[in-house]
Amino acid sequence: MTTTRTWPERLWTWVLYLSCGLVFVFLLGPILAIVPLSVNDSNFLTYPLTGFSTRWYGEFFTSEKWTRALMNTAIIGIASTILATTLGTLASFGLAKARFPGRGLIMALVMSPMIVPVVIVGVGFYLFFAPLGLTQSYLGLIMAHTALAAPFVVVTVSATLAGLDPSLARAAASLGAGPLTTFFRVTLPVIAPGMASGALFAFAASLDEVVVVLMVAGPEQRTLPREMFSGIRENISPTITAAATVMIVAAVALLIALELLRRRAERMRTGAEG
Numbered sequence: 001m002t003t004t005r006t007w008p009e010r011l012w013t014w015v016l017y018l019s020c021g022l023v024f025v026f027l028l029g030p031i032l033a034i035v036p037l038s039v040n041d042s043n044f045l046t047y048p049l050t051g052f053s054t055r056w057y058g059e060f061f062t063s064e065k066w067t068r069a070l071m072n073t074a075i076i077g078i079a080s081t082i083l084a085t086t087l088g089t090l091a092s093f094g095l096a097k098a099r100f101p102g103r104g105l106i107m108a109l110v111m112s113p114m115i116v117p118v119v120i121v122g123v124g125f126y127l128f129f130a131p132l133g134l135t136q137s138y139l140g141l142i143m144a145h146t147a148l149a150a151p152f153v154v155v156t157v158s159a160t161l162a163g164l165d166p167s168l169a170r171a172a173a174s175l176g177a178g179p180l181t182t183f184f185r186v187t188l189p190v191i192a193p194g195m196a197s198g199a200l201f202a203f204a205a206s207l208d209e210v211v212v213v214l215m216v217a218g219p220e221q222r223t224l225p226r227e228m229f230s231g232i233r234e235n236i237s238p239t240i241t242a243a244a245t246v247m248i249v250a251a252v253a254l255l256i257a258l259e260l261l262r263r264r265a266e267r268m269r270t271g272a273e274g
Helices: 007-032 055-062 064-097 103-115 118-132 138-162 166-174 179-208 211-216 224-234 239-273
Strands: none
Touching (some): 064 224, 211 224
């Protein structure tokens, strides 16, 4: 049976569509505005476009300065993601399973890098790392990015553990499985989507970080965001737009991966409930 909507309902529907469209333009407009400039043949970052050229992408992928920055970003991002995923998962298990006084305070301290302004965190890293000789080193930068990224893993893994049915572990134990076997054969497959989502968020956090890099890194650890920041401040080149477009594509790929992981986790949860 079909229902006929009244004119106030139709008007409200169109107002809703228009509002959603304006929100999308407000959020995505500044991001997408830079993409056409990356294929402009002009030496200036201005509209209207004067022609089509891919030379800025060629310069980005062939310049030693940009390729080194891209390589540093990949090395630091992958290393910090692995460490943050490991430490964040262990912290999530400890906070989820243990019951002790001050648990809420410890959780707040673990999450503090997400709340405290990043410039304060950057100064703190510099003051803490400098006496230890960890500034201007890959190790110091990886440790700093790990501390910033670990809370994202704690959030996603803790959410997954909250939905984990404890009867699964008890059933495995009743069948003779030891704690390690239960973890690797029962618990780990269930929380794997949450761990993967946290790892993607951790990599995205490292990919976006520039303030801490300015505080801790040396000349040899220039990452892509830092190179773009320096380029905008010192010598504006359209190659920056090509670098920005590459980062946008990487961010879109991460979002698609997160959506696929969310759907997989939903299927697993629905299957478990069914």
